Amino acid sequence: PPPATTGQAPGPPDGxxxxxVVFGAFISIxxxxxxxxxxxxxxxEIQDFFGTSYSEIAWVSSIMLATTYGAGPISxxxxxxxxxxxxxxxxxxxxxxxxxxxxFCTSILQLYICVGFITGFGLALNLQPSVIIIGKYFxxxxxxxxxxxxxxxxVMLCTLAPLNQFLFDNFGWRGSFLILGAILLxxxxxxxxxxxxxxxxxxxxTQMTEEGKSALKxxxxxxxxxxxxxxxxxxxxxxxxxxxxDCCEKINQYLDFSLFKHRGFLIYLIGNVLMFLGxxxxxxxxxPYAKHIGIDEYSAAFLLxxxxxxxxxxxxxxxxxxxxxxxxxxxxxxxxxxxAFNGTCHLLCPLASGYTGLVVYSVFFGLAFGMVCAMxxxxxxxxxxxxxxxxxxxxxxxxECCTILLxxxxxxxxxxxxxxxxxxxxxxxxVMVLAGTFLFIMNYYNYRMLAKxxxxxxxxxxxxxxxxxxxxxxxxxxxxxxxxxxxLEPLREEREGLKKEVNGT
Amino acid sequence: xxxxxxxxxxxxITLDRRTRIELSCRLDNKYSHLKSLQVTWxxxxxxxxxxxxxxxSWSIQLRILDNSKLGSYSCTxxxxxxxxxxxxxxxxxxxGKEKPIVSYEGDxxxxxxKSFGYTPIAWAWYMxxxxxxxxxxxxxxxxxxxxxxxSANVTHMKILKLTKxxxxxxxxxxxxxxxxxxxKLKLKVLxxxxxxxxxxxxxxxxxxxxxIIFLYxxxxxxxxxxx
Numbered sequence: 001p002p003p004a005t006t007g008q009a010p011g012p013p014d015g016x017x018x019x020x021v022v023f024g025a026f027i028s029i030x031x032x033x034x035x036x037x038x039x040x041x042x043x044x045e046i047q048d049f050f051g052t053s054y055s056e057i058a059w060v061s062s063i064m065l066a067t068t069y070g071a072g073p074i075s076x077x078x079x080x081x082x083x084x085x086x087x088x089x090x091x092x093x094x095x096x097x098x099x100x101x102x103x104f105c106t107s108i109l110q111l112y113i114c115v116g117f118i119t120g121f122g123l124a125l126n127l128q129p130s131v132i133i134i135g136k137y138f139x140x141x142x143x144x145x146x147x148x149x150x151x152x153x154x155v156m157l158c159t160l161a162p163l164n165q166f167l168f169d170n171f172g173w174r175g176s177f178l179i180l181g182a183i184l185l186x187x188x189x190x191x192x193x194x195x196x197x198x199x200x201x202x203x204x205x206t207q208m209t210e211e212g213k214s215a216l217k218x219x220x221x222x223x224x225x226x227x228x229x230x231x232x233x234x235x236x237x238x239x240x241x242x243x244x245x246d247c248c249e250k251i252n253q254y255l256d257f258s259l260f261k262h263r264g265f266l267i268y269l270i271g272n273v274l275m276f277l278g279x280x281x282x283x284x285x286x287x288p289y290a291k292h293i294g295i296d297e298y299s300a301a302f303l304l305x306x307x308x309x310x311x312x313x314x315x316x317x318x319x320x321x322x323x324x325x326x327x328x329x330x331x332x333x334x335x336x337x338x339x340a341f342n343g344t345c346h347l348l349c350p351l352a353s354g355y356t357g358l359v360v361y362s363v364f365f366g367l368a369f370g371m372v373c374a375m376x377x378x379x380x381x382x383x384x385x386x387x388x389x390x391x392x393x394x395x396x397x398x399x400e401c402c403t404i405l406l407x408x409x410x411x412x413x414x415x416x417x418x419x420x421x422x423x424x425x426x427x428x429x430x431v432m433v434l435a436g437t438f439l440f441i442m443n444y445y446n447y448r449m450l451a452k453x454x455x456x457x458x459x460x461x462x463x464x465x466x467x468x469x470x471x472x473x474x475x476x477x478x479x480x481x482x483x484x485x486x487x488l489e490p491l492r493e494e495r496e497g498l499k500k501e502v503n504g505t
Numbered sequence: 506x507x508x509x510x511x512x513x514x515x516x517x518i519t520l521d522r523r524t525r526i527e528l529s530c531r532l533d534n535k536y537s538h539l540k541s542l543q544v545t546w547x548x549x550x551x552x553x554x555x556x557x558x559x560x561x562s563w564s565i566q567l568r569i570l571d572n573s574k575l576g577s578y579s580c581t582x583x584x585x586x587x588x589x590x591x592x593x594x595x596x597x598x599x600x601g602k603e604k605p606i607v608s609y610e611g612d613x614x615x616x617x618x619k620s621f622g623y624t625p626i627a628w629a630w631y632m633x634x635x636x637x638x639x640x641x642x643x644x645x646x647x648x649x650x651x652x653x654x655x656s657a658n659v660t661h662m663k664i665l666k667l668t669k670x671x672x673x674x675x676x677x678x679x680x681x682x683x684x685x686x687x688x689k690l691k692l693k694v695l696x697x698x699x700x701x702x703x704x705x706x707x708x709x710x711x712x713x714x715x716x717i718i719f720l721y722x723x724x725x726x727x728x729x730x731x732x
């Protein structure tokens with residue numbers, strides 16, 4: 001009988017339970033991104049209570065953000081070892097414990113630890129696995145799934161902001177932290193939805209692993225260790241079910257540092273690290289800028305609401321556009337375009353005069369922001385492939401961690417030195433246009449190299465054509481596998497080596 | 506102050522120390538055709554004499570030395586129609602907090618009052634007991650109340666070891682040369698049970714949802730195996 005009636009075998013299901021997973025990721029990602037921002041409402045009161053300065057309170061947010069991004073590699077390692085579900089459930093529990101203990105804090109230092117580190121780490125264990133599991137459940141419809149899941153961030157922010165205000169008015173900051181701890185436990189519910197996918201039944205499994213291996217052969221990698229770690233992914237479940245072999249040795253293979261030799265990965269890394277220097281600062285300073293040019297507090301807050309609403313709509317829409325057959329093969333260009341578009345918005349912002357100008361800017365900014373965020377992980381998945389995405393996302397987030405933290409303070413210094421917001425906008429706009437252009441040019445080069453390699457690949461290994469043409473749904477994957485294959489020539493021997501290995505088992 | 510016939514214009518002026526001030530009412534040019542205008546300056550029922558007159562404006566000079574000189578001064582121009590303008594001379598306002606400060610039994614509450622722009626001579630805190638206002642003496646009850654003047658314009662009161670009786674309205678009073686000004690703050694003291702109920706409700710919801718999801722998964726796996 002043909003394998004995988006469940007649709008799990010040749011490729012990801014692209015639907016069915018996948019949509020429940022998208023919903024879980026929506027919640028998880030929403031909390032991870034929106035929660036640190038939503039906490040700002042409590043800061044004034046906490047500042048008064050502990051008698052500290054504003055910058056000391058702001059550290060709580062910074063530590064939380066730094067931990068969420070910095071703990072990325074740890075998250076990746078854990079997912080590689082245990083799968084997404086246990087990690088997310090554990091992360092949800094950590095968040096809950098962190099916030100509940102924060103409710104009983106008696107000093108600002110304890111707040112740094114409970115809210116900053118513990119909750120931040122819990123959120124990190126939520127963010128990465130959610131993104132990873134989408135890559136496992138979707139292929140053809142992955143951009144839509146990514147767009148929908150990332151839409152969790154603005155939706156959660158719009159929900160959390162008034163909710164936090166309500167909690168604060170009724171329960172004070174301690175009671176609010178207690179209740180927020182309980183709310184964060186809902187991440188465990190999201191985690192429960194992350195049903196592990198992969199070979200689950202014994203009969204299908206052996207056929208699956210055969211096909212998995214042959215499919216992975218096409219997924220060209222840099223070196224043999226790389227290859228064996230990818231084949232370990234379908235084999236891993238076998239070992240788990242058989243009772244586990246030497247786990248410790250394999251942990252070293254779980255964070256794939258050889259990605260640094262991957263051309264696509266490097267391009268993505270450099271472009272994104274550059275982009276994040278100018279990504280978040282405009283949002284942080286939008287409301288202060290509005291107040292600076294004379295707009296009242298509520299209208300200034302409303303600008304952020306407009307941004308969030310446009311963002312909410314933009315993300316799934318971008319997902320749908322990115323999934324269309326015209327854009328999907330050239331998704332990297334679309335991504336670079338949206339970054340450059342974002343940068344242009346910032347460059348034009350100082351020209352906006354008055355409230356209407358700022359509203360227009362907020363709309364375009366929301367649109368651009370949503371576009372970039374929706375495709376942030378999709379493009380990485382596209383470049384490195386689902387198997388190595390786990391490690392890739394961990395390495396990318398820790399690299400981005402530095403620039404994300406640096407962005408707003410640099411913007412703040414510019415504002416303080418020149419006394420004018422426009423230099424901050426110009427700096428952010430310039431950095432992003434630069435990042436967008438860099439990505440555009442480098443990806444053009446990358447696409448050409450991949451096309452050349454694909455030609456060589458086709459000529460070189462005709463035996464694998466039947467496997468390729470077998471499944472229509474695999475076409476995208478093939479294009480993708482060809483994409484994550486740089487330097488094909490020197491790997492020929494390793495591929496030979498692998499073939500022997502596969503045939504031997 | 507520029508006025509339009511038939512209407513009344515009002516202006517608030519904040520004074521925190523002894524000063525001389527000149528208030529003047531001026532009639533807009535387009536109304537200068539109005540003849541036989543009689544101008545009176547009043548404070549309440551008292552009329553102020555010594556009006557300095559020019560062609561289009563009438564002004565008075567005041568020496569504000571104490572609280573009794575503050576209040577509402579009005580200039581009334583009586584002709585065919587009556588125009589009046591009111592100047593409110595007052596001490597700086599202190600803002601309290603509109604929303605109550607929520608705290609818990611056994612915890613500490615921190616109340617802060619700020620004066621914007623004007624520096625008070627002294628601050629005092631009062632608690633409302635029924636209809637009376639009782640001064641809070643922090644030297645007498647040093648383990649319950651701690652009052653600090655953080656900066657010239659900011660005062661800070663900490664209430665330690667809160668109990669239900671500490672619920673209520675508090676006043677912070679700033680004393681200026683020309684008088685006193687109060688700000689209102691409300692304190693709400695809750696027991697720990699209050700947030701605990703929603704907390705337990707949400708935790709229960711999470712546990713129920715997780716159980717349902719896992720049960721559904723086991724059910725669908727069984728269905729798959731039997732199918």
